[in-house]
Amino acid sequence: MWGDLMALGMVFPIAIALGFFLGRWVGGLLGHPGAGMAVGLVWGVASGFWELYKVTVRLNRMDDSGKDQPAAHGHKGDSGPDGPGGGGGDDPGR
Secondary structure: OHHHHHHHHHHHHHHHHHHHHHHHHHHHHHOOHHHHHHHHHHHHHHHHHHHHHHHHHHHHHHHHHHHHOOOOOOOOOOOOOOOOOOOOOOOOOO
8 A cells, every 4th residue: 555655656757758859759740849848748738647546446445345354353232231341231321
């Protein structure tokens, strides 16, 4: 989880820079470096946001799967009157 989040900090600038420079290079080969830079920049930004979307979906799945599982210590009966700490009628204030 932490690796995905830390990688996002690197993915955005790398994707944007690669898109920009590769777009300028391809645009220069085709005779339109300005248009190539713009297309490459948009492609890099879109790639960064796509990676953000994938990480967000992955983290949501991890969060949803954690909600279905019981508590880490397995204290399922603690809230009932006969469970540990429930009192079981010993407390006259109830």
